[in-house]
Amino acid sequence: MLLAALALFLSAPLAGAQQQQTSPGGLTIQSPVLTIDAERLFEESAYGRRVIGEVDARGADLAAENRRIEDALGVEEKNLTDLRSTITPAEFRELADAFDEKVQNTRREQDAKARELNNTLEEARVVFLNAAAPVLEQMMREAGAAVVMERRSVFISSNAVDITLTAITRIDSVLAEEGTVPDE
Incomplete structure (x- = not known):
């Protein structure tokens, strides 16, 4: 009951704004508070779609590279296992340690590539939001708003x-x- 009353109370002042809202591109909302879904803003923008497409393609390339490396290491491991019976335990230990070191280095290198890819996407989000800020500020002024809040942070x-x-x-x-589409 209290939640329903709260919803009614919060939506009443906005009823006029609902009737005033126009199509995308125009803005006739008059409200002291606006909300935005920043994730959707980036992902559905032309810039965001381009960056996400590039990152996805690079991610697919990295996944294919990881599979090739995994296959090659599997073959090398099998060869090492087959060699075990023909060499001394000390020689095998030396080769096994070298193989283990190679695997660990490869894993670190591939993990670094994945982190770099994630960082590229996060940096692109920041660049985009910085480029979008003047547009959002203009929309805020047009609506007479004092604040634009992240939609996920708003209770109702x-x-x-x-x-x-x-x-x-x-x-x-x-x-x-x-012509100011942000560059990474």
Whole structure:
């Protein structure tokens, strides 16, 4: 009951904003608080789709490289195991230690490549949000808002104050028009 009353109380001042909301690109919302889904903003923007596509392609290449390395190491391990009966335990231990070191180094190198790929994506998000900030600030002023909050941080709100789709449209347009599509 209390939750229903809270929802009714919070949505009442926004009823006018719901009726005023226009199509993506236009903004007639009048609200002191707006929400945005920052993840969706990045992922559905032209820039975000391009970066994610590039990172996914590089990730697929890395996965294929990992499979090739794993296959090669498997063959090397089998050869080492087959060699065991023909050499002394000391010689085998030396070869086994060298193989183990090779495996550990390879694992570290491949893990570093995966981290680099994740860092590339996170850095691209920051670059995008920095480039998008002026557009979001303009939308905030147009709506008479004092704050734009991450949608996931809001307990309850009206969908009328979510500007994500409109922001994607505007950001794509502004960045393309200005020729300022961010570079990583």
